[in-house]
């Protein structure tokens with residue numbers, strides 16, 4: 236596997252792949268890789284001639300300085316995992332490689348995605364996601380880019396960016412990988428204390444409880460029960476809600492014909508967990 240740090244090393248490799256009409260699969264990550272990330276790499280390896288994984292903790296998408304500082308960084312372990320997964324290239328750019336001095340931020344109207352759920356609770360987060368992915372897509376020129384549905388709102392942001400600026404890249408959204416206890420895998424889980432780690436699966440269980448309540452309990456009651464149960468176990472809730480899965484418009488009762496998604500973001504101590512389930 237090639238390890239690349241600079242744009243000037245990357246560009247000739249990408250040019251050569253393009254000249255020989257190879258497909259380029261791209262998996263952007265912030266590192267501290269787990270099986271969820273590796274499932275994206277595996278899918279890309281299966282579908283593309285050449286797979287690039289980027290590991291870049293993007294300062295622009297953090298609205299909390301402590302979260303950025305404490306974000307786990309494990310480049311050696313990540314390298315081994317990527318080699319074992321048959322990834323072709325790991326790209327570890329520094330901030331100035333991604334955002335050079337003359338960098339002009341891209342403008343994109345995200346509609347309601349900017350003001351609901353993650354957009355509401357992490358102001359500026361999705362603008363940071365748009366900026367970094369736009370730059371990385373310009374550098375890597377992927378034919379296919381792979382994202383996790385664990386971050387369903389991010390998947391919708393990426394699709395908006397793709398339609399506006401990168402129509403030649405196919406976006407592939409992949410299912411969420413979970414621990415056997417139901418907890419969605421996440422790099423941030425590494426920061427849970429052993430006690431928090433024992434409690435964390437209750438979050439996925441509460442979301443599943445809302446899905447299972449459909450048709451038995453009124454929607455608001457099902458959400459309130461889940462919130463009350465989690466709060467009683469020490470979780471602090473940013474949001475738990477049910478929305479249309481295609482648009483993330485919140486719904487008020489179960490009478491919707493649309494495919495639905497239960498979405499949530501909670502704190503356990505210092506660590507913020509997000510998850511969602513479509514049903």
Ligand code: AMP
Pocket residue numbers: 263264265266270271272274275381382383384385386409410411412413419420421422
């Ligand atoms: P991150 O490093 O957290 O920015 O994640 C990089 C990519 O991996 C994003 O597209 C995430 O949605 C995806 N991802 C994160 N956790 C999981 C998971 N448990 N299962 C599948 N994909 C995931």
